[in-house]
Amino acid sequence: MNHIHPLSMVSPYIRIAHDFHTADNMRIGPTRIVDHALHYFKEGEGEYMVGTRRMIIRPGSLFLIRPAVTFSFSANPGTRFHMYNLHFDLIEQNDSASVPSPYPKQGEPQRSPLPYSLPDDLQMPAAGLPSSIPLIETATYEQLFLRILQRFGQTNTIALLQSKSAMLELLALLWRQTENQNASDSSEGAYERDLAQAVSYIHSRLHESITLDDVARAAQMSKSHLLKCFRHVYRLSPIKYVMKQRIERAKIELLYTNKPIKTIADETGFASIHSFYHSFQREVGTSPGAYRSLVHSSATAEVE
Known part of the structure; x- marks a missing residue:
């Protein structure tokens, strides 16, 4: 059976x-x-x-x-x-x-x-x-939580389905990160704590300039070993991981605050607003202003 x-x-x-x-x-x-x-x-x-x-x-x-x-x-x-x-x-x-x-x-x-x-x-x-x-993608987790919070209490069918969808995505995120952690424990668990230090360093300094040398120093690893271990666990280089987290953090700010775009660019560690626009367009497929307008208009339509 x-x-x-x-x-x-x-x-x-x-x-x-x-x-x-x-x-x-x-x-x-x-x-x-x-x-x-x-x-x-x-x-x-x-x-x-x-x-x-x-x-x-x-x-x-x-x-x-x-x-x-x-x-x-x-x-x-x-x-x-x-x-x-x-x-x-x-x-x-x-x-x-x-x-x-x-x-x-x-x-x-x-x-x-x-x-x-x-x-x-x-x-x-x-x-x-x-x-x-061991939550690694904190910006992604926060974004999913805020999606749930935005729809919490609404009783229309669309909002209920979107809440369930976001909750399922959140659970899938937790399982994926736990599986990655288990894989690193079983294969090369010796560097688990060092990578945790690297990720903690990144998330605490997203508003600052971060180099590969900085992350390697925080992890107390050589740059070559850091790159190998980081790619094995997170499927990204440390610098690409930094960019992903900055973009995810910016998306949260664009969606849930009224901060000027230049302020968001500064707070997420971009050297200039031009660099922010270019990186956001490349990663998301639209400009920060268009993303904010699109998401806000979608949310308004759902409420109506």
Whole structure:
């Protein structure tokens, strides 16, 4: 008898999409939820615990919480977080819309049965997702989250389908990056930490000039070894990766802010607005202004 894998039936129900700044010294838990959560820390540092596993929160950290799994997190003293939060059922169920909050109040009955849970890397070492996901393409993740946030709460068919589509893209991104990480662990895991340092360096300095020498120094690798390892894991050279992340960051700014195009060019590390226009046109196929107008007009049409 053939069994259908639950992941082939995925049709996410998004319960919460939340972009918010916390108060100073924020602390959550220990607690449990009745759905899945993705906690992305855009800014801030602190400590996160899933079960008995203690992890460090840094800008760009992403944590996946499963139903009924105990977790907690806290900001470092005197600091706060800027978070992107998603709560969702992986497969929409009969009770999905009737669960008002993922946090059951004391004395309330637990959701039963709990929804299908994403496999973790302990259950499925070759195919599961870890609780702390090594997010590399932070700009791409942020763009997908903001696409979901923009449509969250809309009940028209187009918006619902686009939200589900963006959520599926986001999950596919997490699986792809986890598989790449697993491949590097099994083949040449010795350079994993060095590459993580290189990527962290890139993302923290997208607004500055970045050279191959700079990235190699941050990774403590020779340029030739860095190129080989980087291409093996990310299928791009470090400099092309920098360009991709700058363009993705610029697309977010064009879509979700009213900043002047010159300001966006400066903040994403382009030497001049002319360089920005040329690179954007080459990578996206249209100018920054045309991209902003096209996306905004599409969003307006969806609302109408």
